[in-house]
Amino acid sequence: MFIAIPNQIKRLAPALLLASALAGPTGAQVVASPAASPASPEDAFITVTAPARPGRVATPLVGLTSKALLDRQPRSIADALRGLPGVSIRTNSRGETSPRVRGGEERQTLVFLDGAPLAVPWDGRVDLGLLPAGIIGSLSVRKGAGAIEYGANAVAGVVDLQTRTSGAVAQAQAGPHGLANLSAAAAVPVGSLTVTVAAAHQAQDALVVAQASALPFTQPDGDRRLNTDLSATSLFGAVGGAAGAVEWRASLLHIDARRGIAPESDRDPAVAAPRFWRYPDWRLTQAQVAAEADLGAATLRGVAWRQWFDQRIDAYRDASYTTRQGREANDDDMTGGRVTLTHPAGPAVLRWSLSGQRGGHRQTDTAFPPGTPGPTLRFEQLLASGGVEADVPIAGVAALTLGLGLDRATYPLTGDKAAQPARQAATFSAALNAQLATGLDLTVSGGRRNRFASARELFGEALGRFLPNPALAPEQVWLADAELAWRGDGVRLSVNPYWARTLGSIGQRVVRVDGRNLRQRFNQGPATGIGADIAAQVSVASRLTLELTGTLLRARAGGQPQLQRPSHEAMFAIDWDPGAFDMRAEVRRIGPARDLDSSGAMARLPPATEINWRARVPLACVGGARVSATAAIDNLTNAVVLPQLGLPLPGRTLRLGLMLAPSPCRTSERQG
Template sequence: MPRGRVFPGPSLLAAGLLAACPASAQTVEAAMPLALPDEAFITVTAPVLPGRVATPLVGLKAEALLDRQPRSIGDALRGLPGVAIRTNSRGETSPRVRGGEERQTLVFLDGAPLAVPWDGRIDLGLIPAGIIGSLSVRKGAGAIEYGANAVAGAVDLQSRRSGAVAQAQAGPFGMANLSGAAALSLGDLDVTLGVAHQAQDALVVARTSALPFSQPPGRRRFNTDLSATSLFGAVGGRAGGLTWRASLLHIDARRGIAPESDRDPAVNAPRYWRYPDWQLTQAQAALELPVGGATARVVAWRQWFGQAILAYRDASYTSLRAREDNDDDTAGARLTLTHAAGPATLRWSLSHSQADHLQTDTQFPAGVPGPVLRYRQTLSSGGVEADVPLGARTGLTLGLGLDRSSNPITGDKPAQPARQAATFSAALKTRLSDTLVLSLSGGRRNRFASARELFGEALGRFAPNPELAPEQVWLADAELVWRTTRLTLTVNPFWTRATGSIGQRLLVVDGRTLRQRFNQGPATSFGLDAALQLPLAAGITLEMTGSALHAEADGQPLPQRPFHEAMLAIDWAPGEAFDARIEARHIGPARDLGPDGRLARLPPATEFNLRTRLPLTRIAGARLSLIGAIDNIGNAVTFTQLGLPLPGRTWRIGLRLGG
């Protein structure tokens, strides 16, 4: 545990809560496993209310999450149109929506932001899928409730609200996946409990020749061990007109980080890092309450985060170069008030958060801890949306707001001025026929640099740049949904233009090559997302999703943005319990920034995955099933970043009770 780190007990967590997200949010429609845009899909953070026009949405319901057997939320998001998942050189699994940067997509759990504000990201590879009842990804100029920094999109995670399921799986090199979650009714209270554990001694190497440096012979990917245990609890209920829910998530993990094995250590050494301690505790609570003729929704959260990073001198992982200890404490709240104003509906939203970051750096061989540096960042957003009916088949939603960021405490770095920027959006939806719906949306959103981008040095890898200005992104979407009794087809062309987007450049400082973040020239992206679901025969469903993307700045392609991604899946469920799913996922070519600062090519790749579920018997009324999964059957070498290929062929087999 990082030095001086103390996590509060349950009584202090309860005292730190103010309110929670409504337990009355509707669940995902059960007709189809893939949640395509639908009025019935109600998300927690920004619910789709009558008359509200929202931007494009994709997601997964509880049934689809079980069938795909993901270990983490990062696994669950793979294959959704317009959503790319990659693991960076810090070992973090992050979403990229339609070519946006990692920090331009916010992640919410039961209505509260889950990212660690210091870094502006959360590692989705450590968020267990077993406690989640459904998830969705909102793309484009999203709702006002998402606040500042939700530029490219927002991932909404909703904890389990019904049923119970437990499963245990094992795989190669010590891989284990254990999880259990149950939603119970105890009188007037609804209670959810969940526990999960994932572990591995090493990931599987697809081809050792693809890893020329910092990788010993054999199928075990060097320094990729993992152990993560998660606990989750929630309670909610109703009291008169009040609906309330409070929840708590705790994750305790330790892991190794694969070195970038395209780099010659004699020329440009990769990171040789380990995380001996990674802990996140987040409490959130919310309420929904009628107030006169209006409805008030309040969400509050408190997050405690701590990690230790060990940096080694070489691939032996025996000689320490440096240690970094981080402790973060974040509190925030959001108030939304909805009321009628003649034929229109107005929705006012105000959010504020404050995050403190303590950091201690220790250099070796001296081993003497440096000073404790404190940083603070505050984020505030406020605005209003208006839902305006334009006849029986058409609706319009307009939004206007203001975002503000300040860094009142900056460690040993220069003081920073507060920054603010306006945000606005418009969304129009019209039903062209009984089966065809057209939506148009657009607007501008802002992202302020995280404190780590402004001040962080990443154990000597980065030169800080406190002069970073906020990113401003213009977004435009068109979405056409054709839904019949047999099929659902969604086509979504989009366009974005970012000014002041934060990129990386190489600097030579005192003979050392360092990276530095800077506001680069305007970047433009455009492309197309599409999804199709079609029943082929009784019990057989075809799913097709895909994205095409062109993203460039200053005439050069933006790094780590595949030109296209696609998934073809056939799901066979002839009976109530048996299910088999085969997937083909293709990632097109891309570019990445090499250690010399030049763009290098990432080749295309196609992987095949298999999921099965076979019923065995019933225990106390619950179904016991044999479950199995094989990822990357063909052992394809897939690069989403130079030197960090995805794992090779990996299998898992186990049992599931319930679900």
């Protein structure tokens, strides 16, 4: 099964050798950080959307640094986020993998790359399964009523991705059914500039089936999951430097992918056909420029971005994927910017922020037969946000941050649907931090945030699967947090109870139209989520660390459980690095949840336990960096993990490979 591994690893050999000459130090793992700490000290300030500053109080933060990403060996950003407290990762029936923070909806969590939003404007989200982990230096997730810089729609949380700004890393892995994961990234000084280059490739012929009994329909015999092939290539480049009092960085990301998506195999095609879809083309290109100017007493920060996205979706009549039923061709573009001015005002510090974004979408649908393209429909959404935050010291032992702003959305173009009115709403927040004792901090925060329905939610029909509802109103989310964080000798502990209430929450219902069951989004009754996030990290020996992270959640709307929200998620991990090897073992527990079956009836998603294992064995040192053999086993026991009906996670998957990463080397490893 693994004969192809050496050849696939050889493809990355030149990148491994190049990266070895460029490698630098890495950071340590971050399980949970105090409210006033940045995500990672190695990251340049301009890559963080809302950076921590002295006296600024922020909502709870969890994250992973370079070292943690190496230990977890993720293929994608979605893999890297699994196990973080309060963060769930779900792959939907369109094949898109999105984060959910504390049970919030997918579109309530925004993803930023080097300070610019990555969400495709038509959809309001981005597929994290296609974003390679190899280009990322570190990541963080900000939960609750986040900073004003994040703008509209960041109501449950924010995923902040920071690309590498120092050192280098390269990895090559292969596994069953043509699985390949190749990546290399390096940041090097070139005169007064810092240049970052990265490339990654993900491929697979099929995912592994955990248990055939969990897939009663549209799944052939064998352990190859139907229609789950993938090929995705990513390129990234950045350059940054200083010009007088201005520091700047420009970057460009391009992803080119094609893939199939698994059909919902709980559905009998004779009764309710699942999606038989393929994505023959999926391309995303995003450019951004960020800068910070020191104006003496004031600081001016800005970022501008431009995104191009296009995809084609082919829908087929049955599981043979031979006869097309329809095609949807999408062409999107986005332009936006944000500027933030920070200055003192007496004992306080004021931070003014203004952001705007235009998202355009062109769509052409084709039915087969006859195969004649329909009219090209144009849609457009404009988002704008502005406001001010004030950092106020209190008696030298506490700090307070207050925020007030306004969000606005307009839809100048609505295709063949009715015109939409402009909508706007105020946003506000408060966060208080106090040091109760040495190493013990308490942060209390709360506020209200707004999310406007995406154009796809308002107008999209998904090749005849959805019934549009242009009357969708915005969501307003009230949030409250209390985080108690303690740092002692070799111990980090964070306990974070939270509460969220969404007014006008957008849910789904099944509507019978002309003998067909169609899904429709609608503003359901108020939704309430209450729970707690827990994170603990204990160094029991100099090279042995124990981790425990978890989330408890009770999420209900209209008297019913909210769909696809597990009642609890927890992970226990052992990270052991005695020198001869580096090993990480994880046990993840996912609690029960509810979902809708094809008829619209409530169904139960059973609980599951997943075991994962990672290992690195040093082989040699080359140019000051360590070359290691790697092994990773996902879902060791072939557990059936059901994020939603008919779409279980893959079964047991073994990946073997090589990794080059900056790391202190033992004398016995050094060569040359």
